[in-house]
Amino acid sequence: xxxxxxxxxxxxxxxxxxxxxxxxxxxxxxxxxxxxxxxxxxxxxxxxxxxxxxxxxxxxxxxxxxxxxxxxxxxxxxxxxxxxxxxxxxxxxxxxxxxxxxxxxxxxxxxxxxxxxxxxxxxxxxxxxxxxxxxxxxxxxxxxxxxxxxxxxxxxxxxxxxxxxxxxxxxxxxxxxxxxxxxxxxxxxxxxxxxxxxxxxxxxxxxxxxxxxxxxxxxxxxx
Numbered sequence: 001x002x003x004x005x006x007x008x009x010x011x012x013x014x015x016x017x018x019x020x021x022x023x024x025x026x027x028x029x030x031x032x033x034x035x036x037x038x039x040x041x042x043x044x045x046x047x048x049x050x051x052x053x054x055x056x057x058x059x060x061x062x063x064x065x066x067x068x069x070x071x072x073x074x075x076x077x078x079x080x081x082x083x084x085x086x087x088x089x090x091x092x093x094x095x096x097x098x099x100x101x102x103x104x105x106x107x108x109x110x111x112x113x114x115x116x117x118x119x120x121x122x123x124x125x126x127x128x129x130x131x132x133x134x135x136x137x138x139x140x141x142x143x144x145x146x147x148x149x150x151x152x153x154x155x156x157x158x159x160x161x162x163x164x165x166x167x168x169x170x171x172x173x174x175x176x177x178x179x180x181x182x183x184x185x186x187x188x189x190x191x192x193x194x195x196x197x198x199x200x201x202x203x204x205x206x207x208x209x210x211x212x213x214x215x216x217x218x219x220x221x222x223x
Contacts, residue, residue, distance in 0.1 A: 054078050055078050055079070055080065056078065056079045056080070057079075057080045057081075057082055058079060058080070058081045058082065058090075059082045059085075060081065060082060060083045060085060060088035060089065060090060061085055061088060062085040062086045062087050062088055063085075063086070063087040063088070064085075064087075064088055064089075065088075065089045065090065065091060065114065066081060066083070066088075066089070066090045066091070067090075067091045067093070068090070068091070068092045068093065069093050069095075070092070070093065070094040070095070070096075070101045070103070071095065071096055071097075071099070071101070072096035072097065072098045072099020072100065072101065072128060073099040073100070073101075074101055074102075075101070075102040075103075075104070076092070076102070076103045076104075076106060077102065077103070077104045077105050077106065078104075078105045078106075079105070079106050079107075080106075080107045080108075080109055081106070081107070081108045081109065082109045082110060083108060083109065083110040083111070083112050083113070084109055084110030084111075085110070087113055088110065088113065089112050089113045089114035090108060090112055090114075090118060091114065091116060091118065091120075092118060092119045092120070093119075093120050094119065094120070094121045094122075094130050094132075095120070095121070095122045095123075095124070095159075096122075096123050096124065096125070096128045096130065096164075097124045097125055097128070098125050098127075098128055099128060100128060100129045100130070100131070101123075101128075101129070101130045101131070102130075102131045102133075103119070103130075103131070103132045103133075103135065104131070104132070104133045104134050104135070105134045105135070106134075106135045106136075107135065107136035107137075108136070108137050108139060109139060110139055111139055111140050111141060111142055111175070112139075112140070112141035112142075112153065113141070113142055114141070114153065115153070116153070117153065117154040117155065117156065117157035117181070118137065118141055118153065118154070118155050118156070118176075119132070119137075119155065119156045119157070120157050120159065121156065121157065121158045121159065121162065121166055122158070122159035122161050122162045122202075123162055123163065123164025123165065123166065123202060124161055124162070124163055124164070124200075125163065125164055126163050126164055126202075127164065128163075128164035128165075129164055129165045129166070129167070130164070130165075130166045130167070131166075131167045131169070132156070132166075132167070132168045132169070132171060133167070133168070133169040133170050133171065134169075134170045134171075135170075135171045135172070136171075136172045137155050137156075137171065137172060137173045137174070137176075138172045138173065138174040138175065138212075139174075139175060140174060140175020140176050140213070141153035141154075141155065141175070141176050141177075153176055153177055154176055154177055154178035154179070154181050155173045155176045155178070155179050155180065156168065156173070156179070156180045156181065156182070157178075157181045157182075157184075158180075158181065158182040158183075158184060158185060158202075158204060159184060159185070160184035160185055160187050160197040160198065160199045160200065161185075161197070161200050162184070162185040162199075162200060162202035162204075163185070163200035163201065163202045164202050164203075165202065165203045165205070166182070166202065166203065166204045166205065167205045167207070168180060168204070168205065168206045168207070168209055169205075169206075169207040169208055169209065170207070170208050170209065171209045171210070172209075172210045173209070173210070173211045173212075173214070173218075174210075174211065174212040174213045174214070175212075175213045175214075176214055176215070177214070177215045177216055178214060178215075178216050178217055178220070179211045179214040179217065179218045179219055180206065180209075180211070180218070180219035180220070181217070181219075181220050182204040182206075182219060182220060182221050182222070183220040183221055183222035184197070184199055184222065185199040185200055185201055185202040185203075185204065185222055186199045186201065186221070186222015187199035187222060199222055204221060204222075206219060206221075
């Protein structure tokens with residue numbers, strides 16, 4: 001079972017390692033706390049889709065960045081991304097001009113160290129959707145200055161060009177500077193700021209999501 005499914009054009013994706021026996025019982029239940037554990041357990045009990053052998057761990061080396069690009073038709077699921085090594089980071093870019101993207105049953109272990117947001121989202125087409133569900137992002141992020149968890153980095157950022165639908169459900173976010181920054185799609189025209197991008201008016205829905213220890217704002221929504 002692929003952890004990152006290929007899109008309709010057949011582009012290659014990341015495959016399961018197939019050797020993580022016992023991982024869900026031992027490690028995911030330690031790290032995927034709160035809503036994520038409940039979501040994974042419900043999925044496993046209801047359909048048998050999530051098993052210990054199907055959970056992949058991506059270990060990012062010290063000073064390296066794992067960059068994951070998702071386009072329409074892609075799914076990132078049943079994955080633990082380990083950025084606990086010094087200076088390790090991850091950047092997930094979920095942007096689609098057609099087709100849907102899903103990020104589900106994903107946990108980031110360790111403090112993400114980069115200057116940008118961990119997850120950047122945009123559904124450019126009105127009919128496109130992005131779903132982020134049953135995820136753990138509770139270890140937080142810091143900028144590359146190393147000021148500590150919660151300094152200088154956001155978890156989820158939604159672009160002003162987002163015109164479709166974003167659903168964030170059963171997600172644990174903690175220890176970031178900003179949690180879910182999703183007001184940009186509602187940006188109105190501002191005469192005094194002609195360079196500011198006007199929002200495309202895409203919808204953002206947040207359901208059953210936990211946010212804590214966020215320095216500036218848990219979530220920001222536009223209108």
